[in-house]
Amino acid sequence: MDILYGHQLSLAQGNLYMAHRTGFTEKTLSASLSEVGFVSVATMKRPHCFDLWAIASKSQVSEQQMQALIQAHFPAP
Numbered sequence: 559m560d561i562l563y564g565h566q567l568s569l570a571q572g573n574l575y576m577a578h579r580t581g582f583t584e585k586t587l588s589a590s591l592s593e594v595g596f597v598s599v600a601t602m603k604r605p606h607c608f609d610l611w612a613i614a615s616k617s618q619v620s621e622q623q624m625q626a627l628i629q630a631h632f633p634a635p
Contacts, residue, residue: 561608587612600624602632 560566568576582590584603587610591599596614603610613627 582610584610598624600628600632602628602635604633604635 563569564577565573584601588599588601591612591614596616598613598615598617598619600613601611611632613624613631619627
């Protein structure tokens with residue numbers, strides 16, 4: 559719960575700056591990157607680890623180049 563909403567003990571003590579006011583799903587992360595001008599975007603989620611991964615480029619990247627970047631930087635699913 560702390561990962562999703564912020565540190566609960568701190569929030570209960572009135573430290574509202576500890577609240578997570580933003581968050582991404584794989585869909586909203588991809589859309590946000592595209593909206594701000596990234597042309598090539600690849601994302602990955604691992605729900606069992608509660609993490610999201612993204613690679614984005616402002617210039618067009620070929621499918622082969624994107625696959626190489628994914629292999630080099632994304633963790634194993």
